Amino acid sequence: xxxxxxxxxxxxxxxSIAGENDDLSFLEAAEYPGEDYGYEDFGKxxxxxxxxxxxxDKVRSFGIDFPHKDKKVYVLSNSRTGSDENAEYFSGDIRxxxxxxxxxxxxxxxxxxxxxxxxxxxxxxxxxxxxISIIPALVGGGIRLFKGGTPAAKLKMVKSSVFPxxxxxxxxxxxSE
Numbered sequence: 126x127x128x129x130x131x132x133x134x135x136x137x138x139x140x141s142i143a144g145e146n147d148d149l150s151f152l153e154a155a156e157y158p159g160e161d162y163g164y165e166d167f168g169k170x171x172x173x174x175x176x177x178x179x180x181x182d183k184v185r186s187f188g189i190d191f192p193h194k195d196k197k198v199y200v201l202s203n204s205r206t207g208s209d210e211n212a213e214y215f216s217g218d219i220r221x222x223x224x225x226x227x228x229x230x231x232x233x234x235x236x237x238x239x240x241x242x243x244x245x246x247x248x249x250x251x252x253x254x255x256x257i258s259i260i261p262a263l264v265g266g267g268i269r270l271f272k273g274g275t276p277a278a279k280l281k282m283v284k285s286s287v288f289p290x291x292x293x294x295x296x297x298x299x300x301s302e
Contacts, residue, residue, distance in 0.1 A: 128226060129233045131254040132243060133167055137264040142238055144267035147183060151262040157290035162258055172232040177242040178202040201242055219245050240268050247275055253299050261291035
């Protein structure tokens with residue numbers, strides 16, 4: 126069975142994954158006691174994570190334990206090579222990386238930003254499933270999840286959930302039509 130590529134990400138109601146200067150404070154609107162929006166269960170279905178370098182650096186700047194120590198992590202970077210204690214840097218063609226991963230046995234492949242990575246994957250029609258948590262906040266600028274020039278795509282809604290925090294989570298599959 127082909128390994129599924131899943132974008133699991135949060136964005137503001139106005140479509141941003143970060144505000145000006147990479148501000149993530151809008152995510153505070155989703156903080157709700159005992160709620161993880163299905164993230165723990167999702168994490169059990171993936172064994173590989175792909176991040177853009179800016180997203181990876183942002184996560185590392187939080188000063189927390191690295192969240193994916195139990196997974197193979199690739200970081201797309203044109204400026205770094207090799208690996209560090211958490212990830213392997215990749216500077217090649219994203220299509221080749223995805224194809225190679227799909228040739229191996231394993232669980233789903235988790236895409237978690239940033240916008241440039243999402244754009245490249247969409248440009249090559251490589252995302253199979255979109256799980257997007259819409260945070261009840263307007264950022265007003267910053268980094269948009271779907272930047273201009275994103276290719277058109279037909280998607281099929283498979284699930285939507287509304288949480289007490291006001292977060293709406295939508296699940297779409299790439300349409301075969």
